[in-house]
Amino acid sequence: MADEMADRTLTPTHPLADRRRLLAAVADETAGAVRLELEAPVAAVDLRLDPRGTGPAAIAADLGAELPSEPDTWTAHPTGTALRLGPDEWLLTSTAARPEDWEFHLDEVAVAHGGMAVDVSAQRTSLRVRGAARELLSFGCALDLRPAAFPRGRCAQTLLGQSGVLLAAGLDGDVDDLQILVRPSFAAYVADLLVDAAAELVPQPA
Amino acid sequence: MQLITCPWCGPREEIEFSYGGQAGVAYPEHPASLTDEQWAHFVFFRDNPKGPFAERWSHNAGCRRWFTAVRDTRTYRFLSSPTSNPELTS
Numbered sequence: 422m423a424d425e426m427a428d429r430t431l432t433p434t435h436p437l438a439d440r441r442r443l444l445a446a447v448a449d450e451t452a453g454a455v456r457l458e459l460e461a462p463v464a465a466v467d468l469r470l471d472p473r474g475t476g477p478a479a480i481a482a483d484l485g486a487e488l489p490s491e492p493d494t495w496t497a498h499p500t501g502t503a504l505r506l507g508p509d510e511w512l513l514t515s516t517a518a519r520p521e522d523w524e525f526h527l528d529e530v531a532v533a534h535g536g537m538a539v540d541v542s543a544q545r546t547s548l549r550v551r552g553a554a555r556e557l558l559s560f561g562c563a564l565d566l567r568p569a570a571f572p573r574g575r576c577a578q579t580l581l582g583q584s585g586v587l588l589a590a591g592l593d594g595d596v597d598d599l600q601i602l603v604r605p606s607f608a609a610y611v612a613d614l615l616v617d618a619a620a621e622l623v624p625q626p627a
Numbered sequence: 628m629q630l631i632t633c634p635w636c637g638p639r640e641e642i643e644f645s646y647g648g649q650a651g652v653a654y655p656e657h658p659a660s661l662t663d664e665q666w667a668h669f670v671f672f673r674d675n676p677k678g679p680f681a682e683r684w685s686h687n688a689g690c691r692r693w694f695t696a697v698r699d700t701r702t703y704r705f706l707s708s709p710t711s712n713p714e715l716t717s
């Protein structure tokens with residue numbers, strides 16, 4: 422965002438910035454079995470559209486990629502992801518768009534088809550778990566996260582411990598990973614839960 | 628813990644859901660014309676069967692959608708595969 426307004430631009434801080442070191446230490450403690458990383462904030466827009474109407478096709482044309490049609494799945498578009506949250510609800514993220522502009526633009530497209538789009542960039546923050554991600558989350562999540570049941574391309578809103586989370590599988594493609602999107606106010610709880618659970622993955626001396 | 632089948636998300640743990648009471652209680656067509664007694668019946672009076680009961684459930688921790696399911700009040704077993712809210716865009 423290098424523009425002439427740079428001096429007035431607020432720089433978002435990750436809600437877990439103060440736990441960065443704690444999370445990074447997990448990789449060493451588990452001998453590389455699992456890695457916890459904070460992800461940079463992205464633009465996020467909540468999209469509501471009648472799935473039977475012309476809206477999804479119009480948004481897809483605008484994004485340059487199809488919206489996910491199956492329940493609880495995500496698809497990639499050129500600058501981010503589209504996650505299907507419900508029959509008439511999608512969460513779109515972008516690493517390139519400016520949140521306010523993107524909301525305005527997507528809302529214009531959606532309104533023309535009886536839908537709407539709302540900027541929710543500040544609603545969730547993101548953690549990425551790499552390595553034994555599925556095993557780690559199984560300590561606090563009731564979903565069957567084995568690759569056969571939760572393969573790359575799946576997403577789900579569920580509970581991790583006591584906190585609501587949105588999970589997405591396999592954003593990296595080749596490497597197995599899970600993305601955890603969580604409300605900023607619950608993020609510290611989730612981070613601590615994961616660090617605690619990671620103790621189970623610390624190799625034991627033979 | 629028992630699993631409840633959300634029409635959108637599939638089987639999920641019961642704690643992800645919240646209960647919404649009896650299904651099919653229609654809002655009065657002319658609320659202003661109701662007597663106090665009729666209004667009280669609409670607001671407070673519900674069936675309380677021993678056996679199958681059609682209920683509203685909300686998948687709070689998941690897709691946040693409401694759906695109707697039939698549950699046996701004696702065994703707590705869900706009898707029907709739930710049907711989703713026809714008003715998709717509500």
Ligand SMILES: [Zn+2]
Pocket residue numbers: 633634635636637686689690691692
């Ligand atoms: Zn659901």
